[in-house]
Amino acid sequence: MNAKKTQRGFVALLLAITSACAAAPAARVRYANRDPIWQVMDQRLIRQPEVREFSVVDKVQTMYMVPVIDGLGFPGFETAHNINAIGEVPNSSWWTNRIGVRDVTPEELAIGPGAGMPAPEPPFTIKRTKVGGMGIGFIVEDAAGNAHIMKFDDPLFPEGESAADIILARLLWGVGYFTPDDQIIHFRRDQLIIDEGAVRENQFGDEVPLDDEHLDQTLALVNRPDENGVYRGFTSRFLDGVVIGGYPMQGRRGDDPNDRIDHEHRRDVRAQGVFLAWLDQADIKEDNTLDMWVPVRDEAELGYVRHHLVDFGRGLGTFGAHDKRPWIGWAPQFDWGYFAGSLVTFGLWQRPWDGVRASRLPAIGRYSVDAYEPQLWAPNRLWFPLRRMDRLDAFWASKIIMRYDREHIEAVVAVAELSDPRSSEYLVEQILARQRKTARHWFQGTAPFDGFRIEATEAGDHRVCATDLWRYYGFDELPVSYRFTAYDHAGEALSWESEPRADDAGRLCADGLPHGLTHEDYTIVRMDLTRGDDELPATLVHFARNDEDELRLIGVHRL
Incomplete structure (x- = not known):
């Protein structure tokens, strides 16, 4: 059976179950009459926690045991716990709303998390070799005395990992994550200075000078210098604070009282499945997260x-192309389903990655829109929160990535300093194409309304407006109809309904909205949308009167 059709059938079944459970037109959810929360106070001062170690046993459990144990149950979908009343993720020690809620210029995005900090300049003083990870690198100080991890491209794949790292660090910072300030650097051999007391690890794990x-x-193993003897590398500036290890993919840090929500129930963690699929960062694992204790x-x-995401050099398809593992991005290192499918068909089953080839352009990995299916993407290792991602997590993330336009992507790709302009052009086009394919898929799972607002009219009633993101972003034109109805706090229908029409930008408004008569004029507007033959789950928008005697948005409940 076609995996894509199976997935769609399963989603349709879930939508039917959801609709049946929310049969009441106005549902049962009600919101407090206050503005949505946009800042979580999770920075209460604590003493330094212990360093978390991720052992070999943990890795074995992650790759083999957790998928089996999780597969034996049917956990279902549980709404994310860290969202506000309108379904957004407030600012916290995990997430800061950037392009999702405000304008971010291409120039700001190109600078990224390094705003206000000087670019690393040679000479670089080597303190020691890099610890952890598979790549070659050093711990260095730049000319200004700032500490960095210095890394290099593989000589068989020049510019690839450094470009992926630079691009992803900025795009993921732009959506809201905390990422390090990563930069492309250029230097000559005589601009590398070995510090007195610098050490490396020998083959026995002992430190030697x-x-x-x-x-x-070591330099002979990395990408070669150019004709002028100049090496290309990339640096990751040390983050503020003290390293205390990566964050667990399940549960919480027991030694951080501010960590009050299980990580698999955080929308900003679960929805990494959308952001990382778009950018094909299949190397997500606990080792590539980093918690820092930041002293006051x-x-x-x-x-x-x-809480940070780090180390993005395996993104944009470089992982599978570099390691010659074509399944990366489609399946983890060991997948019971693909294993069984290949076994029972004696290897004759055509798997999704069969026939997919990397681009022949310099520095470009196995990154393309052609064989990409957002719902089938998978990291190289099980990242448990992604298994808990629901369609509303995915919709939230998709509408954020769609805030990026061509100018944003071009600005970020330019920072990667690719030597062949064809490679830069290819990446821009593929990132934009995968962006649209990602959003188009996840926008189909719910009525993609956004931009809700309400305003009083001269007639004494109200006008309620929203934007259909499907139409706003110019996805394919299908016959569409909208129907708005209104209810009071008790869920009783008000004598009003409207069938507004959207303009070319997807904006639609309905006039004459009455308000409820109890609970500060509590009013619920149910927005139904039918596109083509699909009647999508409704969106319930909640309003109530504030102290200024105006109706304001207090909640959004997506069925």
């Missing part, structure tokens, strides 16, 4: 934990 001979042997300046012994 780092000398020029070993440094030259006036209270050196007290601070708070900030």
Whole structure:
């Protein structure tokens, strides 16, 4: 059976169940009469937590045991716990709303998390070799004394990993995550200085002095210098605070009282499945998250934990192309379903990645829109929160990535400094194409209304407006109809309904809306949308009167 059709059938079944459970036209959810919360106070000062270690046993459990145990149950879908009344993720130590709620210029995005910090300049003083990870690298200080991790491209794949790292660090920062300030650097061999006391690990794991001979042997393994003897590398500036390890994919940090929501129930963590699929960052794992205990300046012994995503060099399809593992992006290292399918068909089953080839352009990996299916994308290792992502998590993430336009993507790709302009052009086009394919898929799972507002009219009633994002972003034109109805706090129908029409930008308004007569004039507007033959789950928009005697938006409930 076609996997894509199976997935669509399963989603249709879930939508039917959801609709049946919410049969009352106005549902049962009610909201407090207040503005939605946009800031979570999860930075209460605490003492430094212990460093979390991710052991070999943890990795085995992640790859093999958790999928089996999870597959034996039917956990269902549970609405994310860290959203506000309108379904958005407030600012916190995990997430800061950027392009999702405000304008971010291409120039700001190109700078990214490094705003206000000087670019790393040679000479670079090597303190020690990099610890952890598979790539070659050093811990260095730049000319200004700032500490960085210095990394390099593989000589068989020049510019690929550094470009992916630079691009993803900025795009993921732009949507809201905390990421490090990563930069492309150029230097000559004589601009690498070995610090007195610099060390490396030998083959036995012991620390021994780092000398020029070993440094030259190491540089011979990375991308070659150009005709002027200039090396290309990339740096990741040290994050503020003290490293306390990655965050667990399930549960919480037991030593951080601010960590009050299980990670698999955080929308900003679960919806990584959309952001990472778009950018094909299949190398998501606990090792590539990083918690930092950030001390407060006036209270050196007290601070708070900030959560980061790090290390993006395997994104944009470089992982599968570099390691010659064509299934990366479609299946984890071991997938019971694909294993069984291949076994029972004696290897004759055509798997989704069969026949997919990497681009022949320099620095371009196995990154293309052609064989990409957002709902089938998978990381290389099980990342448990992605298994809990629901259609509303995915819709939330999709509408954020659609805020990026061509100018944003071009600005970020330019920072990667690819030597072949064809590679830059290819990446821009593929990132934009996968962006639209991602959003188009997830917009089909719910009525994609956004931009809700209400305003008083001269007639003494109200006008309620929204935007159909499907039409706003110019997805295919299908016959569409809208129907708005209104209810009071008790769920009783008000004598009003409207069938508004959207303009070319997807904006639609309905006049003459009456208000409820109880609970501060509590009013619920149910927005139904039928596109083609699909009647999508309705959106219920809640309003109530504030202290200024105006109806305001207090909640959005998507069925």
